[in-house]
Amino acid sequence: MININRDYFNNIEAPDYILCKANRERIGVLKCIEKTLDVKFNDINEISFKINLYIDENTKNPYYEAVDVMKYILLPDIGFFCISSVDIESEGTREESKTVIAKEYQCRLAQRYLELFVINKGTDESVGGKTGIVTFYNPMNKERSLLHLALEKFPEWSVGHVDPLLVSLERSFEVTRQDVYSFLTTDVAEAFQCVFVFNTLNNTINVYEEKTFGLDTDLLFYQGR
Numbered sequence: 001m002i003n004i005n006r007d008y009f010n011n012i013e014a015p016d017y018i019l020c021k022a023n024r025e026r027i028g029v030l031k032c033i034e035k036t037l038d039v040k041f042n043d044i045n046e047i048s049f050k051i052n053l054y055i056d057e058n059t060k061n062p063y064y065e066a067v068d069v070m071k072y073i074l075l076p077d078i079g080f081f082c083i084s085s086v087d088i089e090s091e092g093t094r095e096e097s098k099t100v101i102a103k104e105y106q107c108r109l110a111q112r113y114l115e116l117f118v119i120n121k122g123t124d125e126s127v128g129g130k131t132g133i134v135t136f137y138n139p140m141n142k143e144r145s146l147l148h149l150a151l152e153k154f155p156e157w158s159v160g161h162v163d164p165l166l167v168s169l170e171r172s173f174e175v176t177r178q179d180v181y182s183f184l185t186t187d188v189a190e191a192f193q194c195v196f197v198f199n200t201l202n203n204t205i206n207v208y209e210e211k212t213f214g215l216d217t218d219l220l221f222y223q224g225r
Contacts, residue, residue: 017049018074019063026074028063031055032100037078043185045104047073047081053096064098073102080105080200105200109181112153117183119146120172136169136192137162137207146171146188147205150180160204163212166194 014035019027032051039045055061073081081102090096118125119134127134127149137159138145147159171191175183184205185196195213197206 015075015078017047018076019066020072020074020080022070022072024072024074024080027066027071030063030067030073031061037075044107044181045079045081046101047075048099048101050097050099054094067098067100072105073100077201082107104198105203106181106198109154109157109184110179113177113179114150114175114183115177117149117173117175117178119149119174120170121174133170135167136171137167147207150184150188151205154180157203157205159207160199161206161208163194163207163209165209166192166207 014037017030017032017035019030021027030049030051032049034048034050036048037045038047051061051064051067053061053064067083068086069083071083073083075081081104083100083102084107085101087099088096089099116125119127122130124130126132128144132144134144134146134149136145137147139148139159142148147162151157151159169192171188173183173187173191175187178187188194189196189210193210195208195210197208198204199206
């Protein structure tokens with residue numbers, strides 16, 4: 001879940017935007033403006049910000065050059081984000097800035113694919129053959145656990161909370177080629193009527209029954225300097 005800090009007057013405080021390497025090693029806190037955090041229901045959260053080449057007339061922004069699409073942004077207590085685009089605007093040699101968009105780390109799940117992924121079809125091609133039954137979540141037998149099978153290419157992710165009523169449910173799937181993120185958040189979510197919540201601070205995936213999770217709403221938690 002997203003944790004948002006508020007000041008004494010209950011105004012939302014924008015967190016630090018910390019530039020990081022892929023291994024989450026911190027490079028430094030960015031001096032940036034126009035920060036936004038767009039939180040979406042059952043979709044990939046997105047942040048944006050603007051960073052100027054110079055902080056003032058004589059001081060160059062220390063991490064400006066390091067901000068590019070190969071880097072990541074950590075928002076403490078909120079999430080870890082992959083920079084997806086950097087738009088440079090320049091007027092002369094000093095009036096330069098970058099407008100940056102970054103998507104939360106679960107976007108990486110959309111970069112790898114399930115191929116010929118057959119579950120509970122009662123065929124030789126199915127996982128476990130004609131008689132092998134795969135349930136939604138089986139931590140004692142990962143070869144018969146849909147969540148573990150879908151995440152097999154992502155060892156950095158683990159399963160956190162799963163609502164108990166979902167655990168032993170069975171559904172059938174036949175996927176020719178589909179990215180892991182859309183398989184989980186569309187096919188699986190619709191088949192089991194569940195919601196996936198990605199904690200990108202510790203790379204855990206939590207799953208809740210749709211009826212107990214809440215309303216389908218998108219929220220813009222803050223927009224400010």
